[in-house]
Amino acid sequence: DAKTTQPPSMDCAEGRAANLPCNHSTISGNEYVYWYRQIHSQGPQYIIHGLKNNETNEMASLIITEDRKSSTLILPHATLRDTAVYYCIVRVRIDMRFGAGTRLTVKP
């Protein structure tokens, strides 16, 4: 499975867009890119996933580069409640394995 690299931490101003990068340069053609987040000590929460095309849902947008070697999760208008650890996972099998993620802090 492809390895992912994420910055350990990021800050974002409330109301601004939060752009969280993920590098997955060894991704293979049938591997999906998934994003989950974990708020404080709650269970991880699914955000979005994609294979090749950019995706958008009510929570976020996922931008995948044309070569699929990196992606960006975009929270369009970050709120204080979006403060969490965000995990980028590249996977083809059904089991999800989590790395260290990016700790996003949204500041007033």
Add this chain to the structure above:
Amino acid sequence: DAGVIQSPRHEVTEMGQEVTLRCKPISGHNSLFWYRQTMMRGLELLIYFNNNVPIDDSGMPEDRFSAKMPNASFSTLKIQPSEPRDSAVYFCASSPGTGSSGANVLTFGAGSRLTVL
């Protein structure tokens, strides 16, 4: 749907005691996962089941840990005997398995916080 239900939410026990954590997956989901989270090691996959059959238990730390899934609506994770280093938050998750799109989305429970004294 009530989501993935875990019990107990909090458990405090003494070293050497048996601990049983329980999980009820979302109805219709055919894959179930047990994770452990600590500050030192992050979120680790312990074991997962597909259609009630254990598929990969390579993450189970040692023989003191065992997991069962007797039917599609119930799973247990047992630690016997428990040790202080087992203190962690244990999460259960379920998923439909591979969907029509080929993707697989996990839904997590709220977790069981275990403290072994």
